[in-house]
Amino acid sequence: MRETSPLSDLIVFKFALNLGSRLESRRLEVESLSVITMAHGAGGTAMQDLIKQYIVRYLGGSRAEVPLEALDDSAVINDIVLKSDSHTVKPLFYPGGDIGRLAVSGTVNDIAVMGAEPLALTSGFLMEEGFPIGDFDRIVKSMRDTCNEAGVYVITGDTKVVEKGALDKIMINTSGIGLRSPVLNRNIRVVRRYRAFKAKWLVDSNLKPKDKILVSGTVGDHGVAVLSCREGYGFESEVKSDVAPLNKLIGRLLKVGGIVKMKDPTRGGLANTLNEWSDKSKVGILVREAKVPMREGVRAACEMLGIDPFEIGNEGKIVIASVPEMAEEILEELASTPEGKNAAIIGEATSKLEGVVLETAVGGKRILPPPLGDPVPRIC
Numbered sequence: 469m470r471e472t473s474p475l476s477d478l479i480v481f482k483f484a485l486n487l488g489s490r491l492e493s494r495r496l497e498v499e500s501l502s503v504i505t506m507a508h509g510a511g512g513t514a515m516q517d518l519i520k521q522y523i524v525r526y527l528g529g530s531r532a533e534v535p536l537e538a539l540d541d542s543a544v545i546n547d548i549v550l551k552s553d554s555h556t557v558k559p560l561f562y563p564g565g566d567i568g569r570l571a572v573s574g575t576v577n578d579i580a581v582m583g584a585e586p587l588a589l590t591s592g593f594l595m596e597e598g599f600p601i602g603d604f605d606r607i608v609k610s611m612r613d614t615c616n617e618a619g620v621y622v623i624t625g626d627t628k629v630v631e632k633g634a635l636d637k638i639m640i641n642t643s644g645i646g647l648r649s650p651v652l653n654r655n656i657r658v659v660r661r662y663r664a665f666k667a668k669w670l671v672d673s674n675l676k677p678k679d680k681i682l683v684s685g686t687v688g689d690h691g692v693a694v695l696s697c698r699e700g701y702g703f704e705s706e707v708k709s710d711v712a713p714l715n716k717l718i719g720r721l722l723k724v725g726g727i728v729k730m731k732d733p734t735r736g737g738l739a740n741t742l743n744e745w746s747d748k749s750k751v752g753i754l755v756r757e758a759k760v761p762m763r764e765g766v767r768a769a770c771e772m773l774g775i776d777p778f779e780i781g782n783e784g785k786i787v788i789a790s791v792p793e794m795a796e797e798i799l800e801e802l803a804s805t806p807e808g809k810n811a812a813i814i815g816e817a818t819s820k821l822e823g824v825v826l827e828t829a830v831g832g833k834r835i836l837p838p839p840l841g842d843p844v845p846r847i848c
Contacts, residue, residue, distance in 0.1 A: 506846075511735020511781065512839040533668065534582070539744075540671050541578040541731060542646070549584035549646035551575050556639050558846040560603065562697040564689075564709030567640055568610035570783060570848060573713045574734065575644040576618045580715035581730040581786060583655070583670040583722065584646030586618060591625040592641040597632040607638070618713035620644070651722040658725025662791045665728065674728040675749035677819040680795035682788040684717070684802055685710065685810040687738050688766040691780035691844045696769065706765030710784030717807050718786065724801045726794025731787050734848055736839045739778040741787050742824045743838035745817075752821030755836065758829045759814040778826070779839040781847045789817065 507514035519539065528537045534544035542551040555571045572589065579586045591611070595604070615621060622642075652670075659665045667674050689710040696702060714732070721727060733741040738760070746753050762777060770777040784807070790798050795813055802808030815827075824836040 542582045549579050549582050551578045552643040554641045563693045565711035566610050568607035569614045570711050571640040571642045572611050572614040573711050575642040576713040576715050577732040579644050579646035580718040583652040585649045586620050586646045588623045590643045591622045593627045594639045595629050596635040655722040655725045662793050670729050672748040675745050675751050675789050675817045677817050678792050679789045679817040680792050681815040682813050684786045684808045686761045686763050688777040688780040690783040691847050692766045692769045694847045695844045712784035724797050726790045729789040733787050734781045737779045739836050746824050751817040753824045755815035756827045759812050761810045761812050775843045
């Protein structure tokens with residue numbers, strides 16, 4: 469049993485009290501659907517319901533190859549991959565990253581996991597009057613450095629300023645376009661050596677029974693780092709955000725081949741990603757808890773605060789579904805890179821289960837449901 473101190477007991481009490489109050493408030497408000505709540509932007513079922521009932525209902529209907537209705541990582545039209553993201557992380561600067569690095573990485577990764585090469589970004593800044601120029605300078609420099617890392621440019625954008633108090637400091641929207649990766653067709657040819665595969669892109673509905681599930685590294689780092697920095701819990705001394713652009717890593721994996729889908733498990737974490745795949749692909753997914761890589765600092769923080777680490781967002785990891793015959797080669801390639809040194813095969817798709825099932829470290833099984841929303845709000 470983990471020993472506790474008066475300070476850790478106080479942290480647990482404070483967080484549990486606040487979390488319990490927030491969750492109950494979210495539940496009641498989400499059920500009524502009369503107001504927008506934090507849960508509607510937290511990446512779980514509440515957000516999905518909002519998008520389907522209002523945004524898809526009124527704005528869907530295009531003939532895009534991957535349309536709005538697919539609710540995938542990006543859309544595709546005329547072989548052009550499109551993505552738009554808005555970022556409200558709090559605090560703006562945290563161990564391992566900041567809102568600028570996050571804004572670039574998030575959009576780059578959402579384009580790359582579809583099987584595209586990010587080509588260019590746009591950036592919109594919405595700031596409140598009185599926001600420090602020094603902080604703005606720091607954020608834009610971080611965006612520049614991250615663009616250099618990813619090999620992309622911001623080529624257009626917009627800037628708006630509102631009255632002080634009308635906004636919490638700054639929000640950034642990044643949109644991006646990408647073109648079909650030259651190695652995507654090679655990847656698909658490898659898939660077709662082992663099974664039928666009609667898809668042109670790497671979309672959520674591509675999984676079949678026996679496909680293997682991999683994760684590129686430790687889960688929960690970003691969410692715990694942001695939470696600890698925001699609330700002053702002190703975990704940031706052990707845990708730093710993983711936020712990073714992963715398009716170059718993804719290109720290397722596509723050269724290996726055999727990948728049917730990839731996703732960056734941001735809001736709602738691993739649980740949300742796997743439930744989306746299970747629902748859209750109509751397969752069950754079995755995940756082995758003991759195989760999921762996790763830093764001890766993240767595990768300890770989640771135990772202390774009563775958070776499910778599988779629901780916490782990540783910003784520098786990818787979850788991969790591959791044909792079983794290629795899983796070990798993909799893992800070997802991941803392990804040869806700094807970003808994938810802690811990668812692991814964590815489970816597989818199956819026709820014998822419904823939804824997502826977690827095989828616990830002690831050998832039991834429990835359902836891993838889609839989260840209402842990320843338990844740590846405003847992490848991206």
